[in-house]
Amino acid sequence: MTTDSKLPLLVETLTAQRDAFLSQWTRTVGEDLQGRLSLAELGRELGELYESILRALTGGDLDSHGENFAETRSLLIELSRNRARQGFTPTETARSVFSLKEVLEPTLTSDEKGAQQYLQFARLLDDLGLLTTEAYVRTREEIISAQAEQLLELSTPVVKLWDGVVGVPLVGTLDSARTQVVMEKLLQTLVDSDSTHAIIDITGVPTVDTQVAQHLLKTVVAARMMGAQCTISGIRPQIAQTIVALGIEFGDIPTNASLSDALRQALKEVAEDATEEIRGLL
Amino acid sequence: MRDYGAALASADTVSVADSSDVVSARQMVRTLAQRSGMSLVHQTKLVTAASELGRNMLVYGGGGVVRAATITEAERCGVYVEFEDRGPGIADIELALTDGWTSGSGMGLGLSGAKRLVDEFDISSGPDGTTVRILKWGR
Numbered sequence: 001m002t003t004d005s006k007l008p009l010l011v012e013t014l015t016a017q018r019d020a021f022l023s024q025w026t027r028t029v030g031e032d033l034q035g036r037l038s039l040a041e042l043g044r045e046l047g048e049l050y051e052s053i054l055r056a057l058t059g060g061d062l063d064s065h066g067e068n069f070a071e072t073r074s075l076l077i078e079l080s081r082n083r084a085r086q087g088f089t090p091t092e093t094a095r096s097v098f099s100l101k102e103v104l105e106p107t108l109t110s111d112e113k114g115a116q117q118y119l120q121f122a123r124l125l126d127d128l129g130l131l132t133t134e135a136y137v138r139t140r141e142e143i144i145s146a147q148a149e150q151l152l153e154l155s156t157p158v159v160k161l162w163d164g165v166v167g168v169p170l171v172g173t174l175d176s177a178r179t180q181v182v183m184e185k186l187l188q189t190l191v192d193s194d195s196t197h198a199i200i201d202i203t204g205v206p207t208v209d210t211q212v213a214q215h216l217l218k219t220v221v222a223a224r225m226m227g228a229q230c231t232i233s234g235i236r237p238q239i240a241q242t243i244v245a246l247g248i249e250f251g252d253i254p255t256n257a258s259l260s261d262a263l264r265q266a267l268k269e270v271a272e273d274a275t276e277e278i279r280g281l282l
Numbered sequence: 283m284r285d286y287g288a289a290l291a292s293a294d295t296v297s298v299a300d301s302s303d304v305v306s307a308r309q310m311v312r313t314l315a316q317r318s319g320m321s322l323v324h325q326t327k328l329v330t331a332a333s334e335l336g337r338n339m340l341v342y343g344g345g346g347v348v349r350a351a352t353i354t355e356a357e358r359c360g361v362y363v364e365f366e367d368r369g370p371g372i373a374d375i376e377l378a379l380t381d382g383w384t385s386g387s388g389m390g391l392g393l394s395g396a397k398r399l400v401d402e403f404d405i406s407s408g409p410d411g412t413t414v415r416i417l418k419w420g421r
């Protein structure tokens with residue numbers, strides 16, 4: 001076989017003992033992952049990786065960031081992404097690469113020339129292993145920010161409390177992003193459930209400052225534009241005193257200490273509206 | 283306002299660079315307020331003031347540092363908080379402290395409201411930045 005490789009002996013050995021090395025590599029990694037990934041799948045993954053590393057080595061230089069290793073790198077990135085999603089740790093992921101060293105060590109280090117090539121190859125594998133960690137972390141970050149978005153959705157439930165009455169129990173802080181989500185959901189639910197009353201409950205909001213107040217007011221204005229009556233409930237005594245000291249005025253927006261008071265009030269109004277409607281028909 | 287700078291030798295610190303840091307600063311102040319045995323109403327007022335000043339620091343001062351410490355005197359206990367930014371400063375402090383005045387799209391109540399929520403309030407501002415110091419006693 002002709003090769004430009006800087007490590008001809010290594011390439012030769014990796015080619016000659018391909019099957020033995022690969023199956024041992026698969027077994028070692030399989031043990032490390034304790035059966036959480038099938039050996040068949042693992043074998044396929046590592047097989048592809050083995051081939052691409054071998055091709056890169058045959059091509060010449062040993063720069064893990066170089067052109068030769070482009071394919072290896074993208075395989076590794078894909079592998080790390082999968083592992084991150086499947087819940088494996090970054091250590092386990094990097095060890096999948098490092099363990100190829102263990103597999104090769106006995107064969108290559110039996111003579112000096114082999115040992116030299118082994119050391120160079122080991123350094124390359126270290127680089128490639130670190131690459132998986134980087135890719136792993138990036139994937140986790142993507143997952144976390146996607147979850148944060150989902151949580152934002154989940155933590156702003158808008159529920160139909162009664163016929164004609166929609167409730168929004170807010171928990172946590174109300175920043176601009178959250179307000180947007182709350183507002184959209186509230187308006188949509190008002191339409192979908194054909195409701196005329198909305199109760200925004202802030203029992204679970206620890207701090208009501210000018211920003212939160214401004215966002216609450218915006219939400220109320222939007223609901224009113226849809227023809228709904230809006231009440232803010234769950235104003236605890238310490239929050240009431242703080243709001244007053246800050247100088248915030250809720251204007252003509254009705255407020256209630258508790259959600260149940262607000263609901264009682266809303267139901268009375270819904271009933272009155274209905275009576276009026278019937279009277280109008282008669 | 284008296285100089286409480288010495289108390290900051292053992293201060294807790296939060297650097298504010300985005301809005302989640304304002305939440306952290308708020309939490310730090312709440313923890314100290316609870317530790318000093320402050321009533322719930324006082325705690326809430328102090329934390330809300332910290333929220334206003336922390337956000338001003340972020341929005342107008344480009345971020346900065348919040349330092350807080352408990353103050354213990356013979357008869358009373360309180361929490362001292364300092365907000366320091368290196369922003370453009372406030373040209374007219376009196377105007378900025380006017381209820382309803384905002385240079386942006388806020389309610390213009392943060393600064394004046396924060397002052398009302400605490401017992402001692404001090405602001406100094408120049409082209410190198412703004413520092414606001416507040417103190418709230420436990421009862």
Ligand SMILES: Nc1ncnc2c1ncn2[C@@H]1O[C@H](COP(=O)(O)OP(=O)(O)OP(=O)(O)O)[C@@H](O)[C@H]1O
Pocket residue numbers: 210211334338339342343367369370371372378379383384385386387388389390391392393394412
């Ligand atoms: N740290 C700061 N650096 C520079 N300018 C500031 C700073 N803090 C406040 N200001 C100025 O003072 C004005 C009033 O502040 P204040 O907090 O009272 O109102 P606001 O932030 O505009 O609205 P909000 O009611 O939402 O707080 C601000 O609009 C801003 O121009």
Ligand SMILES: [Mg+2]
Pocket residue numbers: 334337338388391392393
């Ligand atoms: Mg403000």
